[in-house]
Amino acid sequence: MVLLESLLVQEAELSSQMQELKDTLSGVHVQIAELQDVNRNAPTYNLPNETLSAIFEAGLSETQHFSARFRRLFRIERKAPPASFEILVSAVSRRWRNVALQTPQLWTELDINVAKSMHHLYDLYLYRSKMCLLDITLTQCNILKKSDVDTDINFKQHLERLIPHVARWKKFVIKHAYIHSPSTALSALTHLYAPALETLEVDFGSSQRPFMEVFSAGAPRLSYLTLIGVYFRPPAESIKSLKLWRHGEKQFSHAEFKQFLQPMSSLTHLSIDSSVLPGTTHSPIELPSVTSLNIVLGIVSVDSFSDGTLRFLDLPAVETLTVQGSTYNLLSVFNQYHRAYPVVRSLAIIYSYYREQDTPAATTLNFITLFPNIQDVVFQGADPSPLLHTLYNRRSTDERLWPHLSAMTITPAERVKVSVKKQIWADVVKFVGNRVQLGIPISSIKLSSEIVERGSQRQQQKLREQVTLVEC
Structure with missing residues (x-):
């Protein structure tokens, strides 16, 4: 070794x-x-x-x-x-x-591998950039070495070289860092004033995840914050976009989570791992300014979501919802908490591979009623069949579901079987025809060419007469 x-x-x-x-x-x-x-x-x-x-x-x-x-x-x-x-x-x-x-x-972009010793090129970039704002990335490319005292020392040395220029930091990123003692290696960030800093991204896999104060002297322009595997507390008043994911077992307590989020009065976009919070019983945390939510459900069993982030987030103003996870988990989780989202207009379900699971019709129906004002839906790799089946099986005497729906996009995951593509095409044809019969036709359908080619020329022509069909 x-x-x-x-x-x-x-x-x-x-x-x-x-x-x-x-x-x-x-x-x-x-x-x-x-x-x-x-x-x-x-x-x-x-x-x-x-x-x-x-x-x-x-x-x-x-x-x-x-x-x-x-x-x-x-x-x-x-x-x-x-x-x-x-x-x-x-x-x-x-x-x-x-x-x-x-x-x-x-000369404003400094991409620094902290596993290497410093050399004069960094000084040249700092000198040649004059008074321009800087985009700084500290990356630990040598992940084999993991965390040790040398890595911590390297981080401190690089920060000492960069801190005299903190007034010019516009973007500050730490990627793939394995730091033995974050609170020591990054302590120089604690009391800094960063007047031009707009973006802060920190991603590390240390076993220690302290709740650290950073830039406590002020960062009035800080708008974009990404924290992966670490919980920093920068000035929060101007943050508009927050991405919060966890590594390993470390989670926020409810009190820490509330203390962390509530000062973000300008927050409009939230991207979050659904397992950031443990399963406990507390009052909801209201975020009235958030209009866009991206939540990661992952690929594990729905049982792991019996408690967590969705339970405690009250998001009354969300208009755009993006869910990364299977359709099955999506339906199960949102039904479990049964919180309505009447303002949501756009729904996107993103998944890396096709996963078809039986879902009770009542579960799908209940999910649809939680989002009564949906206008467009996107299935990117996710299974659209549960929602399509529920939508095209409606009769004229039934309550109308998603009456404002005007656009739908479906692109299959990679290496999906031909039989699946054929089934998606058949479901889309039934769905579009049913909407026409109910008097609430959909305006446009965007399908991948892999799905469209599963239909005959006659079927394609009929569908184009009923809806604007776009191939992607």
Whole structure:
């Protein structure tokens, strides 16, 4: 084990040296290009510096967006990422380098691997960004090492380098951190004043999860807060969006949860793990400002939800509800608490794979009545059959369900059987036809092409006559 840790330290040091050599090599490339006069005939040669600077800024933004999207689509995590955009444009020619160095917006993103020793590039970014606001990410890429004293020391050292610039922090992120003693390693955050901080994201898997005060001197612009496996208490008055997930067994007590949430008077979007709270009997916590709720039910048995977050949240103003979990768990959980959501207009059910389970018709019917004013529904990977069956089995003498429903979207999970897609198509055809007969036709149906192709040309044509059919 000692040998492994020694090799990992050597790897980190060599990676740091390689990055410094790449920066030096960029300067050499610039000098060679100037001596060989290879750029004089380039179309950009006569562009004004201001235009070139604007192009660099636009290019940086597009590159960051594409790289993030590319990694999400293909789940790519590079151990040795290619040279960053700002380094590349700085290596084209002496003029480009001068323009890049005089464009501080190019140098505002610091992505720091805390498993590595610090090197001069961070100081260069801090210097070249001048007075621009900073987006800072501290990542512990070397997860094999987990938490130890060295990691805590590294965190403290990086924070000491960054804290003199706290007035410029716009976004501060800690990802995949395995900290031995969070309250010690991150104690420097406790009394800071961060006047420009808008986004705070903290994700770590330490066995210790203290309830820490951070930025107690003030963070007046803090609007977006994400806490995964840790419970920080920053200034809460301006927070509009909160994502709160837990790792392991640690949960809020009801008193801690109430103390944490109630100061968030501006909170409009809440994304929460349903198991954040333990099963106890207490009065509901009202959050009257929340209009959008994203709740994660997970994939475990519904029995685990007999008590928890949904029991204690009173959300009278929620208009948009997103549930991550199976349709079966969704119906069971919301029926168990039987709290009505009369203001909800949009419902989305997101699940990673298809899971069909028998659900009593009475359970589905009761669920639908909890959301009387639904206007659009999305099934993303989740099983739509219980809701579709209940909706298309209505008669003209029955109470009308979801009379305001105007749009529905259904996309199946990956690797769903052909028989399932055929059944979804048949259910959709019945549902649309029934709504026409009841005099409350739906306006549009959005289906994946995998589902649409299960219907014959005649069926597709008839459906298009009854509703606007969009393939996705």
